[in-house]
Amino acid sequence: MIKRFWGKQRREDVPSADSLTLQHVPEHVAIIMDGNGRWAKGRGLPRVAGHHSGMKAVKRVTIAANDLGVKYLTLYAFSTENWKRPKAEVDFLMKLPQQFLEIELEELIENNVQVRMMGYRSELPPHTIAAMEEAVVKTANNTGLVLNFALNYGSRAEMVDAVRAIAADVRDGKLKPEDIDDAEMERHLLSTTLPDPDLLIRTSGELRLSNFMLWQLAYSELWFTDVYWPEFTEKHFYEAIAEYGRRARRYGGL
Known part of the structure; x- marks a missing residue:
């Protein structure tokens, strides 16, 4: 398989799930x-067909x-930023959580998956919020994989809001400026x-972060593939996990 890492071409065998060990497995994967x-478009289909296939x-x-x-x-x-897209496409995207969860929620519950949502709810339509809230409530006691949907999420807005909240705490005497640190930022x-x-x-x-978890990705390992999301399979996921396991994470040290 030809794989591109930061613009370079690389050939390697695709691993299987059985070939991966616990040392390969990251605690948190973001996609x-x-x-x-x-x-x-490459198949002569409307864009919404790609979004529908992406659910699979x-x-x-x-x-x-x-x-x-x-x-x-x-x-x-x-x-x-996705609100800038044509209204028909946005409307379809806002229906996808409801469609996905109507089909998959029971199986998620059976597999002990906990659903969460990270994003700004104020602009989301009621049917989208209702579907997400139902999934969150019904899976709240599950103890397995946490499936976290970043929905109407933007990292710059998130950080601006965090700074505003911290500034308000300083203004109100709840926090001293010298006590502001990474942990305080992360709490907001x-x-x-x-x-x-x-x-x-x-x-x-694409080789960019697109306003996604900019604070949180400071020391994350990055893995890019040319494969479009509807074509992304378990094998591609295993390949990313295997590559992660080969990397040394030094966090600025030696």
Whole structure:
């Protein structure tokens, strides 16, 4: 298989799930699910067909992550910038959580998966919020994989809001400026209950973060593939996990 890492071509065998050991498995995997529209265009289909097919990839990867023992899986489902897309496409995207959960929620419950949502709810339509809240409530006591949907999420807005909240605490005398540290910042982020991602995967060949978890990804390993999200399979996921296991994470040390 030809694989691109930061613009370079690399050939390697695709691992299987059985070839991976616990030392390979990151605690938290985050994925920028990209390429739905281009996948559809290449097949002469409307963009929404790509988004619909992307739901199948969500299920595949969730099952694979759960089977491997990944504890947290964060999926970038809709960004604060995605509102700029045509209204018909946005309306379709807002229906996807409801469609996905109507089909898959019972199986998620059976597999002990806990659903969470990270993002700004104020702009989301009621049916989207209702579907997410139902899934969150029904899976709240599950103790397996945490499936975290980043929905109407933007990292810059998240950090600005965190700074505003910290500034308000300083103004009100609840916090001293000298006590502001990384931990204080993280307490005000939307991801406050999650560990930072160990591994970021982005599909479709794009090599950027697109305003996704900019604070949290400071020391994450990054893995990019040319594969469009609807084509992303368990094998691709295992390949990313195997590559993660070969890397040395030094966090600035030796």
